Amino acid sequence: MSQPFDIAVIGATGTVGETLVQILEERDFPVGTLHLLASIESAGQSVPFRGKNVRVREVDEFDFSKVRLVFFAAGEQVTLAYAPRAHAAGCALIDLSGALPAEQAPRVVPEANAELLKSLSAPYQLSSPSASVTALAVVLAPLHGLLTLQRLSVTACLAVSSQGREGVVELARQTAELLNVRPLEPRFFDRQIAFNLLGQVGPADDAGHTLLEKRLADELKQILADPALKVAATCVQAPVFFGDSLSLSLQSATKVDLKAVCAALDSAPGIERVEPGDYPTAVGDAVGQDVVYVGRVRNGLDDPTELNLWIASDNVRKGAALNAVQIGELLIKHYL
Amino acid sequence: MSQPFDIAVIGATGTVGETLVQILEERDFPVGTLHLLASIESAGQSVPFRGKNVRVREVDEFDFSKVRLVFFAAGEQVTLAYAPRAHAAGCALIDLSGALPAEQAPRVVPEANAELLKSLSAPYQLSSPSASVTALAVVLAPLHGLLTLQRLSVTACLAVSSQGREGVVELARQTAELLNVRPLEPRFFDRQIAFNLLGQVGPADDAGHTLLEKRLADELKQILADPALKVAATCVQAPVFFGDSLSLSLQSATKVDLKAVCAALDSAPGIERVEPGDYPTAVGDAVGQDVVYVGRVRNGLDDPTELNLWIASDNVRKGAALNAVQIGELLIKHYL
Ligand SMILES: NC(=O)c1ccc[n+]([C@@H]2O[C@H](COP(=O)([O-])OP(=O)(O)OC[C@H]3O[C@@H](n4cnc5c(N)ncnc54)[C@H](OP(=O)(O)O)[C@@H]3O)[C@@H](O)[C@H]2O)c1
Ligand SMILES: NC(=O)c1ccc[n+]([C@@H]2O[C@H](COP(=O)([O-])OP(=O)(O)OC[C@H]3O[C@@H](n4cnc5c(N)ncnc54)[C@H](OP(=O)(O)O)[C@@H]3O)[C@@H](O)[C@H]2O)c1
Numbered sequence: 001m002s003q004p005f006d007i008a009v010i011g012a013t014g015t016v017g018e019t020l021v022q023i024l025e026e027r028d029f030p031v032g033t034l035h036l037l038a039s040i041e042s043a044g045q046s047v048p049f050r051g052k053n054v055r056v057r058e059v060d061e062f063d064f065s066k067v068r069l070v071f072f073a074a075g076e077q078v079t080l081a082y083a084p085r086a087h088a089a090g091c092a093l094i095d096l097s098g099a100l101p102a103e104q105a106p107r108v109v110p111e112a113n114a115e116l117l118k119s120l121s122a123p124y125q126l127s128s129p130s131a132s133v134t135a136l137a138v139v140l141a142p143l144h145g146l147l148t149l150q151r152l153s154v155t156a157c158l159a160v161s162s163q164g165r166e167g168v169v170e171l172a173r174q175t176a177e178l179l180n181v182r183p184l185e186p187r188f189f190d191r192q193i194a195f196n197l198l199g200q201v202g203p204a205d206d207a208g209h210t211l212l213e214k215r216l217a218d219e220l221k222q223i224l225a226d227p228a229l230k231v232a233a234t235c236v237q238a239p240v241f242f243g244d245s246l247s248l249s250l251q252s253a254t255k256v257d258l259k260a261v262c263a264a265l266d267s268a269p270g271i272e273r274v275e276p277g278d279y280p281t282a283v284g285d286a287v288g289q290d291v292v293y294v295g296r297v298r299n300g301l302d303d304p305t306e307l308n309l310w311i312a313s314d315n316v317r318k319g320a321a322l323n324a325v326q327i328g329e330l331l332i333k334h335y336l
Numbered sequence: 337m338s339q340p341f342d343i344a345v346i347g348a349t350g351t352v353g354e355t356l357v358q359i360l361e362e363r364d365f366p367v368g369t370l371h372l373l374a375s376i377e378s379a380g381q382s383v384p385f386r387g388k389n390v391r392v393r394e395v396d397e398f399d400f401s402k403v404r405l406v407f408f409a410a411g412e413q414v415t416l417a418y419a420p421r422a423h424a425a426g427c428a429l430i431d432l433s434g435a436l437p438a439e440q441a442p443r444v445v446p447e448a449n450a451e452l453l454k455s456l457s458a459p460y461q462l463s464s465p466s467a468s469v470t471a472l473a474v475v476l477a478p479l480h481g482l483l484t485l486q487r488l489s490v491t492a493c494l495a496v497s498s499q500g501r502e503g504v505v506e507l508a509r510q511t512a513e514l515l516n517v518r519p520l521e522p523r524f525f526d527r528q529i530a531f532n533l534l535g536q537v538g539p540a541d542d543a544g545h546t547l548l549e550k551r552l553a554d555e556l557k558q559i560l561a562d563p564a565l566k567v568a569a570t571c572v573q574a575p576v577f578f579g580d581s582l583s584l585s586l587q588s589a590t591k592v593d594l595k596a597v598c599a600a601l602d603s604a605p606g607i608e609r610v611e612p613g614d615y616p617t618a619v620g621d622a623v624g625q626d627v628v629y630v631g632r633v634r635n636g637l638d639d640p641t642e643l644n645l646w647i648a649s650d651n652v653r654k655g656a657a658l659n660a661v662q663i664g665e666l667l668i669k670h671y672l
Binding site for chain 1: 491507512527531533534535536540542543544549550553566570574575579611616619620631632633634636637639642644646649
């Protein structure tokens with residue numbers, strides 16, 4: 001094992017933070033002292049790590065000079081408030097909130113653009129992109145060289161856990177109310193999410209796009225280093241607790257050779273391709289797994305230059321916590 | 337009121353058939369005697385119509401020479417078995433099962449291709465297309481002249497009611513089992529549908545496409561009379577009881593003028609466009625309504641030749657029963 005690093009996780013009591021701590025343990029990340037941080041609300045709680053209970057403390061009291069690496073898993077405002085402190089203290093930081101611009105903290109999906117780190121210098125500031133982008137980047141990286149990708153149209157059906165703990169609680173509450181034939185009053189989501197699909201996640205700008213959709217396009221193009229790729233994204237809130245499902249239509253300049261696509265997917269890291277005729281689901285396959293599932297590999301119905309795919313991925317693991325830990329592994333192996 | 341017609345509805349006890357009978361009443365369809373038919377299983381049951389209970393009888397015993405118009409709302413096998421008898425008896429027939437080829441029984445969505453009937457002759461055999469196609473045809477008909485449509489990519493998230501009564505029962509059962517933390521054994525669907533999305537509906541052919549997806553493309557091209565339109569379709573089973581949700585990406589040969597698109601949608605029949613910034617949902621807007629809801633009218637994120645839309649539609653009403661009744665209205669007004 002490499003020399004241990006003292007580490008902080010901000011948002012350690014959250015959906016992503018809790019999983020991140022588990023993954024640090026599972027993957028034997030060389031952690032020296034682990035500092036778990038959250039808001040004053042949950043300071044004093046404890047979280048298990050390597051058979052011990054680690055006490056959660058308030059981030060505002062934390063002295064960042066105690067650690068060398070900080071995971072930011074507590075929302076944009078928290079990143080904006082504390083990233084400057086961590087950076088000034090010389091920490092490497094990995095942000096999961098998307099708050100920092102790509103110029104300051106580039107998006108990294110190790111399967112796709114690990115080599116980007118070579119062009120950076122300490123103290124490192126990196127971002128794990130939004131959950132659907134990690135899945136897309138893992139799948140598109142091996143296809144990017146193979147096909148002359150021109151256009152991508154994606155409908156991303158997102159789990160309620162992509163909104164954190166409150167999203168999960170709200171879907172459960174609404175479902176129970178409806179099954180018990182009680183009147184429904186939406187709280188966390190502005191409408192009925194149980195047994196429904198919300199075709200827009202968050203407010204849209206004047207052109208009709210949501211922040212999530214713009215982030216998806218921008219982050220994907222940055223990671224694939226392909227600013228010319230045209231991306232159309234629709235992010236949909238689905239009544240699913242965990243696991244994102246993505247329907248993709250890709251346009252190539254030339255005929256898409258499905259055998260070559262399957263071979264490229266099969267030899268790439270982090271992907272499980274399901275057999276033709278079968279298809280993966282969020283709940284049945286992806287949740288709890290590290291790999292991104294791909295199925296329904298097919299041409300357009302009447303267009304051999306088109307490729308259609310169906311992707312299922314664990315939004316909390318590969319979509320966030322695992323990807324961030326993998327970025328951390330890259331950093332400590334080669335750069336810290 | 338026009339002169340009354342004696343009519344038969346096959347599948348009158350089903351999801352579509354029951355709604356169809358309601359809509360005949362709601363719209364004051366000139367029904368003389370109404371014959372309600374189903375399998376031997378439900379023969380003897382009765383269904384309310386205009387304040388009376390109409391007894392359901394077994395289709396196999398029925399003498400088709402008693403009626404002038406027959407709605408087939410009981411599945412492909414039933415259509416294949418009894419359409420020849422109805423046709424031989426000189427009845428006009430409207431099929432909802434998709435069993436008859438388009439050459440024999442063309443697909444009709446009155447808002448889009450009513451004039452097709454002019455080229456036909458009695459006894460009329462017509463089909464109401466699959467539910468997502470009625471919604472797509474209503475929305476695309478007014479755009480078809482305006483834009484030079486080249487390519488359509490659609491992800492259609494279908495309600496479980498699109499599989500009939502058994503789909504509805506199964507989602508309710510699975511949801512209750514899960515909320516009560518009981519082990520889940522999928523029955524009607526081959527996997528967990530509650531809190532999950534199934535990225536394939538029915539078996540796929542060797543090229544990876546399902547029958548539903550091929551029907552979607554074929555029916556849409558026939559209705560729009562645009563065989564050159566390229567269609568990529570992904571039909572997804574969603575954990576939604578009623579109402580289909582469609583995410584569309586359309587490619588035009590030239591820049592898409594959003595103002596003109598909105599104006600065309602607003603002046604077309606059967607469409608409710610929701611305001612920019614808002615979006616329709618299946619459950620909150622479409623279910624129980626006759627119109628197809630459209631929202632999120634926007635260009636591609638980085639491509640002005642692209643148009644993205646979000647559609648919500650009642651799969652049982654406009655997707656099936658209402659559209660079939662509208663076809664019937666056309667027939668009796670001009671042709672019978
Ligand atoms: N969930 C996903 O699928 C996903 C995927 C990719 C990225 N992300 C991003 O990851 C971040 C965390 O998301 P989540 O889903 O884990 O949310 P969550 O379940 O709501 O958890 C939020 C965490 O942030 C902490 N927190 C909130 N306000 C704080 C403050 N003022 N100071 C310190 N800590 C604070 C919470 O601590 P308390 O217990 O003290 O409230 C909790 O630990 C978000 O930026 C999200 O966008 C999430
Ligand atoms: N549901 C939708 O959203 C939708 C949309 C477009 C088109 N469609 C099509 O409409 C048709 C009906 O669908 P549904 O959703 O209403 O299905 P459903 O709820 O399962 O109802 C099926 C109906 O067919 C009858 N039936 C079954 N087997 C029969 C037989 N051997 N002889 C006579 N009647 C028989 C049933 O009668 P019993 O009571 O006797 O079993 C029942 O009335 C299907 O072809 C479907 O593809 C459905």
